[in-house]
Amino acid sequence: LFVGVNALVAITYLHLKRIIYITGTDTGAGKTVLTTLLARFLTGKKIRVAALKPLCSGGRADAKQIHAALRGALTLDEINPWHYRAAIAPVLAARLEKKSVTLAQVLTHIRARQKEFALTLVEGAGGLLSPIGRDFDSRALILALRAAPIVVAQNKLGVVNHLLLTLEALPKNYRAKVKIVLMTPAKPDSATRTNAQLLGEYFPPERILTLPWFGKKFTLLAALKKAGVRRTLQKLILG
Numbered sequence: 001l002f003v004g005v006n007a008l009v010a011i012t013y014l015h016l017k018r019i020i021y022i023t024g025t026d027t028g029a030g031k032t033v034l035t036t037l038l039a040r041f042l043t044g045k046k047i048r049v050a051a052l053k054p055l056c057s058g059g060r061a062d063a064k065q066i067h068a069a070l071r072g073a074l075t076l077d078e079i080n081p082w083h084y085r086a087a088i089a090p091v092l093a094a095r096l097e098k099k100s101v102t103l104a105q106v107l108t109h110i111r112a113r114q115k116e117f118a119l120t121l122v123e124g125a126g127g128l129l130s131p132i133g134r135d136f137d138s139r140a141l142i143l144a145l146r147a148a149p150i151v152v153a154q155n156k157l158g159v160v161n162h163l164l165l166t167l168e169a170l171p172k173n174y175r176a177k178v179k180i181v182l183m184t185p186a187k188p189d190s191a192t193r194t195n196a197q198l199l200g201e202y203f204p205p206e207r208i209l210t211l212p213w214f215g216k217k218f219t220l221l222a223a224l225k226k227a228g229v230r231r232t233l234q235k236l237i238l239g
């Protein structure tokens with residue numbers, strides 16, 4: 001199904017103030033790659049899009065990538081208000097610095113930014129149940145924000161189990177709208193070619209999307225030149 005640019009713009013505006021929450025089966029799954037691709041794709045279409053990485057640990061690399069993808073729509077501190085040095089779960093990294101952040105604080109920040117944008121992308125930290133703050137994880141954020149979740153996973157052996165576990169942890173009404181992105185790894189393995197089909201036996205195939213390996217050093221612009229990539233991103237944004 002091909003959806004034209006105008007239809008994309010119209011539908012994005014119909015779903016005004018939507019929030020898409022990008023989580024994963026694991027750290028390093030490809031969440032930032034997807035978030036920055038979506039951000040640049042939509043800014044390129046003049047859609048008012050925000051992208052946030054509320055909590056970063058182990059430096060602010062993700063937030064800096066998002067900042068670049070948004071081309072000045074938000075400041076680095078708006079994208080990422082909470083950041084900690086240690087490269088461990090944010091809740092522990094914060095503890096080391098005698099800091100903590102609550103669910104209410106993060107919600108307040110996201111909702112304030114969201115007001116100014118048609119669509120807000122939020123990148124979680126780690127996976128769905130990774131502890132983020134004192135009293136919450138990504139699942140709690142998704143539910144409180146009524147966000148549409150996207151689960152990103154490396155397309156390799158074992159991912160079907162990881163994905164089914166992640167879906168199991170979502171309430172039914174969220175499972176009914178969640179989308180899955182299988183990221184092709186640099187070195188595909190024996191399962192890379194068959195995972196999508198196997199997963200399709202348990203989950204609606206139209207909500208299982210794949211993205212290619214873009215190379216070791218790729219630019220968003222080069223990735224967005226591929227028509228298949230743009231089609232996948234449109235499917236992720238719509239409905």
Ligand SMILES: Nc1ncnc2c1ncn2[C@@H]1O[C@H](COP(=O)(O)OP(=O)(O)OP(=O)(O)O)[C@@H](O)[C@H]1O
Nearest residue numbers: 024027028029030031032033126183212213214215
């Ligand atoms: N499709 C892809 N093509 C090329 N490189 C990729 C692709 N997917 C992921 N990578 C690379 O793999 C690494 C991990 O991806 P990414 O940073 O997006 O993961 P993440 O889920 O955001 O991790 P974190 O939990 O640290 O936020 C990065 O170096 C990224 O550039």
Ligand SMILES: [Mg+2]
Nearest residue numbers: 031032062123
């Ligand atoms: Mg990331």
